[in-house]
Amino acid sequence: MFTESASATRPAGRFREWWSERARANRFNVTPIPFDELVDWRFDPETGNLAHSSGGFFTIEGLHVRSDYGPVREWSQPIINQAEIGILGILVKSFGGVPHCLMQAKMEPGNVNTLQLSPTVQATRSNYTRVHRGGRTRYLEYFAGPSRGRVLVDVLQSEQGSWFYRKRNRNMVVEVTGDVPPHEDFCWLPLREVLDLLHTDNLVNMDARTVLSCMPFAPPEADSGSRHAPVAFRRALARSLHRSAGALHDLGDVLSWFTEEKTRHEMTVRLIPAGRVAGWRRTAHEIARDDGRHFRVIAVNVEASSREVPSWRQPLLAPAGRGVIAFLAKSIEGVAHVLVHARVEPGFVDTVELGPTVQAIRENYAGLPEPRYLDYVLGADPARIRFDAYLSEEGGRFFDAQNRYVVIEVEDDFPVHCPPDYRWVTLGQLGALLRHGHYLNVQARSLVACLHSLW
Numbered sequence: 001m002f003t004e005s006a007s008a009t010r011p012a013g014r015f016r017e018w019w020s021e022r023a024r025a026n027r028f029n030v031t032p033i034p035f036d037e038l039v040d041w042r043f044d045p046e047t048g049n050l051a052h053s054s055g056g057f058f059t060i061e062g063l064h065v066r067s068d069y070g071p072v073r074e075w076s077q078p079i080i081n082q083a084e085i086g087i088l089g090i091l092v093k094s095f096g097g098v099p100h101c102l103m104q105a106k107m108e109p110g111n112v113n114t115l116q117l118s119p120t121v122q123a124t125r126s127n128y129t130r131v132h133r134g135g136r137t138r139y140l141e142y143f144a145g146p147s148r149g150r151v152l153v154d155v156l157q158s159e160q161g162s163w164f165y166r167k168r169n170r171n172m173v174v175e176v177t178g179d180v181p182p183h184e185d186f187c188w189l190p191l192r193e194v195l196d197l198l199h200t201d202n203l204v205n206m207d208a209r210t211v212l213s214c215m216p217f218a219p220p221e222a223d224s225g226s227r228h229a230p231v232a233f234r235r236a237l238a239r240s241l242h243r244s245a246g247a248l249h250d251l252g253d254v255l256s257w258f259t260e261e262k263t264r265h266e267m268t269v270r271l272i273p274a275g276r277v278a279g280w281r282r283t284a285h286e287i288a289r290d291d292g293r294h295f296r297v298i299a300v301n302v303e304a305s306s307r308e309v310p311s312w313r314q315p316l317l318a319p320a321g322r323g324v325i326a327f328l329a330k331s332i333e334g335v336a337h338v339l340v341h342a343r344v345e346p347g348f349v350d351t352v353e354l355g356p357t358v359q360a361i362r363e364n365y366a367g368l369p370e371p372r373y374l375d376y377v378l379g380a381d382p383a384r385i386r387f388d389a390y391l392s393e394e395g396g397r398f399f400d401a402q403n404r405y406v407v408i409e410v411e412d413d414f415p416v417h418c419p420p421d422y423r424w425v426t427l428g429q430l431g432a433l434l435r436h437g438h439y440l441n442v443q444a445r446s447l448v449a450c451l452h453s454l455w
Contacts, residue, residue: 018187022105026306028114033301034284039313048275050315057124058082060297060315062272063165069265069344071368076277078287078297079347080317080397081165084125085156088207089143089172091120093180100188102180108395109302110316112402116205116392117197135308138183142174149176153214156437157445158353160393161345163317165271171214185306195453199228201390202402206446213445214434217241217452229386229454233409236336237455240427246335247426248416257423261342262352269346293364295319298399318399323361325443326377326406329386330414330424337424343441353441372419380408387450405450427451
């Protein structure tokens with residue numbers, strides 16, 4: 001089903017007209033404010049934790065970490081603790097034999113451009129149970145309750161393991177056959193068009209990308225004619241959609257290697273009071289490291305005419321710089337493989353998840369050994385870059401969090417042999433793993449969605 005849609009000829013569509021109209025129609029304003037103006041939020045006088053008066057949404061707490069991995073073996077930091085599980089869901093329906101996705105023009109306070117293309121439903125439990133005392137979540141009934149549609153994808157996936165403590169969201173794709181009229185902030189788009197829009201900076205949001213990555217694509221019967229990559233790379237990538245055929249390692253070996261990586265690392269993680277986080281300071285306007293690295297916690301006032309609540313105030317995590325997130329890709333016996341990294345992050349439920357080849361903000365490594373392959377990615381020949389766009393992370397929790405997402409096809413003589421915590425895998429193998437939670441981190445899932453735009 002998804003392969004059929006992704007291979008379909010691109011329609012003329014009315015996306016740009018609809019998108020421009022939604023940007024003009026709605027009023028958005030996000031203004032930084034001091035912490036003492038955070039209505040309904042307060043710092044606990046004993047712990048220093050920042051929490052909402054309802055007990056819902058999320059808290060800013062502290063995390064203490066000891067690890068045998070990486071250049072820094074012990075540290076403490078603020079962390080977002082959001083125990084509740086939200087729903088990220090895309091509704092799909094066939095029009096003229098071509099499956100379409102119901103996508104939303106959604107404002108998030110941390111988005112650099114405010115409005116981004118989002119899933120049909122993108123809501124925390126606090127939002128869809130209306131803790132905010134605002135409007136209902138549109139189309140929620142298709143994903144929860146007795147009237148929901150035919151479920152095609154339903155899996156719990158993690159979010160940023162350096163910024164969230166054990167955060168998970170329910171990634172869903174649901175098919176409907178009846179009439180579903182789109183609200184003015186929603187639009188039915190062919191899947192190919194959604195994938196093409198990934199190449200536009202800061203347009204398709206993180207929550208849409210993670211759901212797109214979980215869609216079970218099958219190998220196409222013919223070349224789709226994607227305009228984004230050379231023919232040879234497209235064909236190698238299409239062959240890569242087979243789960244095992246032509247893979248350097250079979251899936252059982254990949255799973256065994258991944259399990260070994262999880263067992264050979266030790267990491268002790270415990271929540272601590274935010275007021276006891278060493279090396280960080282709290283002022284009237286921010287919580288930040290003394291050296292300015294990594295991120296800050298700030299507060300904002302939000303006005304948004306298109307949201308369930310027209311105005312609110314909340315904290316956001318603001319990264320200290322823009323990162324680079326990259327897959328190295330290599331055709332091995334005519335089948336495209338990408339180099340994944342068994343990545344350790346303190347907020348993961350199970351310590352290790354598969355990440356991109358490179359995932360780093362370079363400025364955070366001043367005076368430390370830089371991540372492997374970072375120099376190669378930053379110095380890559382432009383002629384070998386197959387995907388390159390700035391994409392935003394989740395704008396409901398992060399302020400101006402943009403990363404450069406890159407796919408680079410390496411040279412023929414680039415070694416197949418790799419360090420022990422890396423493996424070459426096919427797109428089909430990643431698709432099989434994505435039917436289950438806690439295998440691929442959210443950055444790798446975004447890159448998988450980007451890869452699907454290329455074949």
